[in-house]
Each structure stands twice: as structure tokens, then as C-alpha cells.
Amino acid sequence: MTTYDVLVVGGGTSGMMAAISAAEHGAKVAVIEKNSSLGRKLLVTGGGRCNVTNNRDKEEIIAHIPGNGRFLYSAFYQYDNYDIMDFFRSNGVTLKEEDHGRMFPITDKSRTILEALIGIMDRLEVDIYTEAPVDTLLFDEGKVTGVQLQDGRNLQASCVIVSTGGKAMPRTGSTGDGYKWAKKAGHTITPLYPTESPILSDEPFIKDTTLQGLSLRDVALSVLNKKNKKVVTHQMDMIFTHFGISGPAVLRCSMFVHQTMKRDKTEEVTMSLDALPNVSKGELTQQIQRLINNDGDKSAKNALKGLVPERYLLFAFDKAGLDENAPLKQAAPDKITQLIEFIKDFQFSANGTQPIEKAFVTGGGIHTKEVNPKTMESKFTQGLFFTGEILDYNGYTGGYNITGAFITGRIAGMHAAKLALSK
Structure with missing residues (x-):
């Protein structure tokens, strides 16, 4: 059985950022992705140009996340949209600003962002499992202990970050898998509905x-x-x-x-x-x-x-x-x-x-009152973290949802690494 400090389920925007953050904080990390490649939804965001974030202050960004944006306040005070810009620039990605504060890679290609994230994970020696659908999460006495893959393999970890997205754009792999695992851990799923539709x-x-x-x-x-x-x-x-x-x-x-x-x-x-x-x-x-x-x-x-x-x-x-x-x-x-x-x-x-399948973003999701806003950890299950669209918050298009994905990923990865290493 393979053992890690942190497992990230879902290799999308927030999952990749969570993996990078956990690895930067010293954890041994793996990303588990059911698709044959990472970042399928990332590639189609911003019309294929990837609107990575928005160049506005915290208050304005949160105002543009009308679905429970206040939940993100604590996370924003640890890592914000300016940190996202610095992160990409320091990793060789030049960004440019367009109307309404939208930030894009100067290449106008989402692949530039995806390749940067994959390159960073490679450098940090994050293991990546593709074509590896997860069957279930493993728990023991109120703690998460790892995941079981559909092929029967078990991967152990003291922390698991669920970054599986919502139900919007299912062709990219967002088919709502994470909701049933969250329910298994005792979480409430608020009704799902299409937004940005x-x-x-x-x-x-x-x-x-x-x-x-x-x-x-x-x-x-x-x-x-x-x-x-x-x-x-x-x-x-x-x-x-x-x-x-x-x-x-x-x-x-x-x-x-x-x-x-x-x-x-x-x-x-x-x-x-x-x-x-x-x-x-x-x-x-x-x-x-x-x-x-x-x-x-x-x-x-x-x-x-x-x-x-x-x-x-x-x-x-x-x-x-x-x-x-x-x-x-x-x-x-x-x-x-x-x-x-x-x-x-x-x-x-x-x-x-x-319908939700034709929407850009999922409204509803894991009830934010059941998740610690400072760490993204479950209040019910030790070592279980959630990031991105699976949580019940949603923003407008224009770099706001992806900002939420990067920030929740960053925070979850950092705190998961600290928790795993403290053990």
C-alpha cells in the first residue's frame, strides 16, 4: 500500500494549486485524477484563454462572488488575488490586464497556465495518477485515512483534499463525484443549481x-x-x-x-x-x-x-x-x-x-458552515479538506470563480501539509 502525507482528489484548478501548496510546505503529495489528463476545465475557461484572476481589491472580488463570498474572507487574508498574480509571474508566466480587471496570460492560451502548474508539480515531485477514478474515501474513527480507487488499489494519507468540482460542464469530468463522499463524512449538500447560465x-x-x-x-x-x-x-x-x-x-x-x-x-x-x-x-x-x-x-x-x-x-x-x-x-x-x-x-x-450541465458554474454544494473557513478542513472529519466548486460558494465570470478555486486550493494545501507533518 502506497502512503502519502496529502492526497488530492481531482486534478483541476484548485486541486493542482492544493497539491503545489502542500508540496511547498514539505508534504509528500499525490494528485488523483479520473481523466487521462489534468486541467480539462481549466483549458476551456475564459474562452480557452484562461482568465486566471481579477486585479481588484478583496472587497470588490468578494462582492463579485454573490453566492456565499463572505465564506472566503479568512482565506483571502492568507492568500489573495495579488498573490496568485505573483505566483504565476515568479514561475515565468507573464500576465496582462483586460477590461473589468480580468487577468490573462500574455499568450492568450489556457495551456500556458496548465503547463506552468504541471511544471511546478513536476519540480516539487508531486506524484500524479491519471485515469484513476476514486471509488470512495476511507475513514477510521472520525479521521480520513486515504482513498480506495475503482481498480481496488488503496492509497493511504493522513490528509485528503477533495477538489472534484461541481456538476457544471460534465464533459470536463465535473460529474459531482465528491458530493457522495462529503455526505459519507456527514456533510450537508445544499441544493445544486446552475449559475452563469x-x-x-x-x-x-x-x-x-x-x-x-x-x-x-x-x-x-x-x-x-x-x-x-x-x-x-x-x-x-x-x-x-x-x-x-x-x-x-x-x-x-x-x-x-x-x-x-x-x-x-x-x-x-x-x-x-x-x-x-x-x-x-x-x-x-x-x-x-x-x-x-x-x-x-x-x-x-x-x-x-x-x-x-x-x-x-x-x-x-x-x-x-x-x-x-x-x-x-x-x-x-x-x-x-x-x-x-x-x-x-x-x-x-x-x-x-x-440546466446545470450547460452552465459554467455550479451553485450550491457542501454547506460552508460545516467547513473551517481558515483552513478548508471539514468540521466533522479530521484531515478531510474541500476546495473550489464543490463548496457552496459561486462567483461571476471574469476571474472570480477561478480566484476562489486557487485561493481555497492554496489554503487547503498549506493547512493539510501542516496537519500531516505534525503527526
Whole structure:
């Protein structure tokens, strides 16, 4: 039987960082991965370019992890996003900053990050077992003692770090294996749901593909509750699709669609779309009044050209009952008011999101109250640690989830090594 100080189950982002951290702290470490290679999900993050972290302060990063981000405070005070940047730079990876603080390798290739992590593990003499699915974790009297592989082999260790991910993107190997082992150790799994997922709608304009493929830039998209109050608003780009809506603003709203439907006990929620969030309703009214005075002889379509993208403008005319070809000055005042209302607050219903398998990130997971936030160790089983997406926290895209993965991995590896070596 092979014995290690620390075993890491799952060779993804947080698992590799956990292995490196444990080895740097003097532990004899192995990574166990069921796929034939490490970092399958890492390779597809950031559109294949790997958005490694975000160049913002702690408070702002945690604010961008709306699902239980506060759980990460203690970890952030030991290792943060600036440490992640230093880690890669000191290991020969040059990073560059893009919009919204997103940090990428200068090569624009996820493989650069993966190869760096594998190279560091190699240098630290971390053993790597690939094509080695784990059957179960081994416990004895409230302590973890190792893992049993599906081929019958047992690997012993005084600490085991479970970094198996969630259930989003199962083609990368994230099939929720770790949840059953966490349950075996006495942990509660909060309900899983898709986050960072496109939103579905059965509205007629979606079904008849009126707006399909239309992108809107810098709009404000809101989720409304049953009292018509805004639950959340995100001002970013979006796109209409054949099943509903997608794009950055939509992905960020998706978890709130789930939470609102659950809280309000409804099958659908109302979305509100403001196509011109930087212009108040009053300013827009004045702007259109000026156009009526100055360009009123032109057709409505030509006079209001450029206000919003043409397809959206024609859709707005249709909703407001305006004739696009009639002179703008002939438009009834109440129709103009309806047009302004539509541009500033187009409301439509959404009935959920695409399923968890098509989402980027899993919401829900191991209850964070059952895990020590300073060490990532189970409060129920000595020597058992959890990192990354298996835990019940989730962030927006833009380098926030991967930041959580690197940080929880780093902290778990460090504390697991210290615990193992103290024995």
C-alpha cells in the first residue's frame, strides 16, 4: 500500500494549486485524477484563454462572488488575488490586464497556465495518477485515512483534499463525484443549481425568433420579484437567442432567476431591460422631442435611427404601435410615451435557465458552515479538506470563480501539509 502525507482528489484548478501548496510546505503529495489528463476545465475557461484572476481589491472580488463570498474572507487574508498574480509571474508566466480587471496570460492560451502548474508539480515531485477514478474515501474513527480507487488499489494519507468540482460542464469530468463522499463524512449538500447560465424564455418574440442573434451593448438587465422590485441589475452586453437570452449581463443574472423563482414559489420571473441605462427617462423624452421638432418630417424609422440598434428600434415601434414609415411628427403623444417606456423598461418573462450541465458554474454544494473557513478542513472529519466548486460558494465570470478555486486550493494545501507533518 502506497502512503502519502496529502492526497488530492481531482486534478483541476484548485486541486493542482492544493497539491503545489502542500508540496511547498514539505508534504509528500499525490494528485488523483479520473481523466487521462489534468486541467480539462481549466483549458476551456475564459474562452480557452484562461482568465486566471481579477486585479481588484478583496472587497470588490468578494462582492463579485454573490453566492456565499463572505465564506472566503479568512482565506483571502492568507492568500489573495495579488498573490496568485505573483505566483504565476515568479514561475515565468507573464500576465496582462483586460477590461473589468480580468487577468490573462500574455499568450492568450489556457495551456500556458496548465503547463506552468504541471511544471511546478513536476519540480516539487508531486506524484500524479491519471485515469484513476476514486471509488470512495476511507475513514477510521472520525479521521480520513486515504482513498480506495475503482481498480481496488488503496492509497493511504493522513490528509485528503477533495477538489472534484461541481456538476457544471460534465464533459470536463465535473460529474459531482465528491458530493457522495462529503455526505459519507456527514456533510450537508445544499441544493445544486446552475449559475452563469443562459436564461430561457417562452415569450412569443423568442419563439418566433424576431430578435434572434441581436446583440445589445451596455444595457441594464434586471430580475424582478413578485412585488415588481428589482432583485439585481447588471449593466453589460447581452444577446437574444433561439431559446431566450445570453451574454455577460444574462449570465450574471441567472443565479438570481433561480433564487427568485424559489423564494417566490413561481414557475417564472419577470426580467426588465433598459436599453439606454445611461440616459434618464426625462433626458430621453427631451431627446425625442427635439427630434420631433427638428426632424419631424422624416419617417419615424429615419428620425430615430441610431437611438438603439435598428432591429430593436423596429421591435419597439411594433410594441408601441408606431408606424415606422409615417412622419415622426404625426406620432400620437401616447405612442411616443409607450416607445420611451419600452426603451427604458421592456418587461418579459423568463422561466428558468439552461440546466446545470450547460452552465459554467455550479451553485450550491457542501454547506460552508460545516467547513473551517481558515483552513478548508471539514468540521466533522479530521484531515478531510474541500476546495473550489464543490463548496457552496459561486462567483461571476471574469476571474472570480477561478480566484476562489486557487485561493481555497492554496489554503487547503498549506493547512493539510501542516496537519500531516505534525503527526
